[in-house]
Amino acid sequence: MDTSNHVQLEAARALVTALENNDEQQVEQQLLILTQSQESDLFQEVGKLTRELHDSLNNFDVDARLIDLTENEMPDTRDRLNFVIKTTEDAAHKTLGFIDQTLPLTSELKQTAEQIDESWHRFRIKEMNADEFQSLIESYLPIVKQHSEQIHANLSEIIMAQGFQDITGQVIRQVIDLVGEVEGNLVQLVKVAGKHIDNNTKDNKKVDPIKAEGPQINAEGNPNVLNNQDEVDDLLSSLGF
């Protein structure tokens, strides 16, 4: 028990005794003591608040890093993430472009193989003489060689286009680090400034159940998320689809 409480308790006991004894002078005196100690509690509380305010202001000084994050690093991060979108998009188009170039080459190779097969068959049943067959084979072989070389070159380009993963991976790691740092600073800020915030405010957030969220990360075990096409089909058929 601290001194202030002790004084109050003593005064309260004395006040009760004075009231029981009808001692008006003593009653007034004890009431005065109680009021004064109450006022002194108020002064102490104000002093405590002042100290907290002072500490808070000092902490704001410390959080200059948060301001730097907001003003400089966040816009920079937006640029970085846009760079990721642009780089992945370019790589995907480059890959698709080489595939578009390659597919007709494979069709032509298939066609050439069919023609060789047919010529070989005609040669064997003697519908085609050796000279004719030889000249046809000589006309097919360069196609096979050229197309195979082109397909090889296109596939190598497709491999090179996957280099985006290294570049974007590095940028995304930087962003992850930054988000971690911002999180740490915000937690600190909430600790300093958020002591008196009503805890109920976090429950007021309304969630739109059909808000678009993109791909679900860590969805396993979440009964509200379907994990593949089969589960979607099952749900739709249960709805009479």
Next chain:
Amino acid sequence: MKILIVDDFSTMRRIIKNLLRDLGFNNTEEADDGLTALPILQAGGIDFLVTDWNMPGMQGIDLLKAVRADENLSSMPVLMVTAETKREQIIVAAQAGVNGYIVKPFTAATLKDKIDKIFERIDS
């Protein structure tokens, strides 16, 4: 048969366009969200709509609702191709009258299967 492909990512539009071409649908048009798709649909000439859900501007679910609410477009087959996989979303899409729902990433076989099913239902 002219198909409108709506997706905000050009690579996904290209992938869907290529897959549709392999399935014999050579006549396609593209839009990057609901706001640009709707005028194209209203101008006429589109027979089939393939749309993503999550797009800036107008989202796919709102495009679907707008199509169903427009008397000239209300019977158009709509296939949704999306990464949105929440139970409520799929229920809402079904209630809004979607004809097929494909989740990304998807395969060429899934796309063919869903398109075939949509045409089977239309024909029957």
